[in-house]
Amino acid sequence: MRQIILDTETTGLRVEDGNRILEIAAVEMVNRKLSKPDRHLHRFINPERDSEEGALNVHGLSTEFLADKPKFAEIVDDFLDFVRDAELIIHNAPFDVGFLNMELERLGRGKITDYVSGIIDTLKDAKEMFPGKRNSLDALCDRFDVDRSARTLHGALIDCELLAEVYLCMTRGQDSLLIDLAPAENEANEQQLNLSQTTQRGPLRVQRASAEELSEHDSYLDTLDKTVKGSCLWRTLEPKQDAAA
Known part of the structure; x- marks a missing residue:
């Protein structure tokens, strides 16, 4: 399974006020293992406007720094090719999806859901797992002992890397023990189960765990x-x- 942990930084909180994306990061994970950095996508973007003061204090990306960066229209093909057919993992997905849809619709490119297989909102999942508790990315890092000491300002790439670790902690143990079996193996297991239910068995043999197994x-x-x-x-x-x- 190919999944993409995604995060954006923007000029402000409300897309309705004309705010734009100024940084985007996407970190690839295949079968719950992070890919090498050369399989990640990270772009700074010229948003063609200034950041609101509150947003600037969060991400620290000035208009001067972004002035010579490509516009969203110049990176959109690379971005869509990278996320195509993957499942997106986003913390507070409605926020990022709203901005992505705005940028795509400005270019006549539809919506982000036209290109990906699905979207997981880790904030929504965290609220269901930990009702009544703080579920920001910082709070989840603390809850799962994920080191966030390098995060002095919000940045799309480091937030993706932190969210990847948090997501793996949140979903630990959810995989079925038979998930990787081929269909023929599953069918053989079912036949064996049916046979055991209709065949008289002798006493069950109990095998005690070894000292090494108990230690593990x-x-x-x-x-x-x-x-x-x-x-x-x-x-x-x-x-x-x-x-x-």
Whole structure:
């Protein structure tokens, strides 16, 4: 699966006020592994207007710095070719999508959803996972112990890199154990399951975990404890299991 973590910086918060995109970054991830930097896209853009004071304080990209950068029309083909058919991962997707759609429609190029396979909004997902808590990118980095010390100002590329780590933490463990099996293997497993349900079996043989396996299991639980900032569910079940044994 090809996914693109995407972020933009803009001249202001409201697209309705004529604000424009001045920086765009897209970081490629294939099968949950980040690609090498040469497979990332990062462009500064001349927005053809000044930034609002509040936005300038956030991203620090002055009109003078952006004056000799290409306009959106000059980078649009590179951008669309890079994201084409991928799934976008965006924190607060309606904001970035609104600006992307505005820029594309100005050029008669439709909407961003015409080019990608789907869009994941990590802010929406975070609010469902952590209701009532702060779910900004900074807050999520702190929650998942993602190092953001290099982030002094908002920048599209560093925000993409941070969001990639946050997204992997948020979705850890969601993959099915059989997700990579070929259809024939899945069918064979189902047939074996049906056979086991209709065939008389002897006593089950219990194979105890080795000391090395138990050590690896404890290390994994330590990682889960760190993620949830407490004890994971398995830890709470362990005493009951010991008692039953």
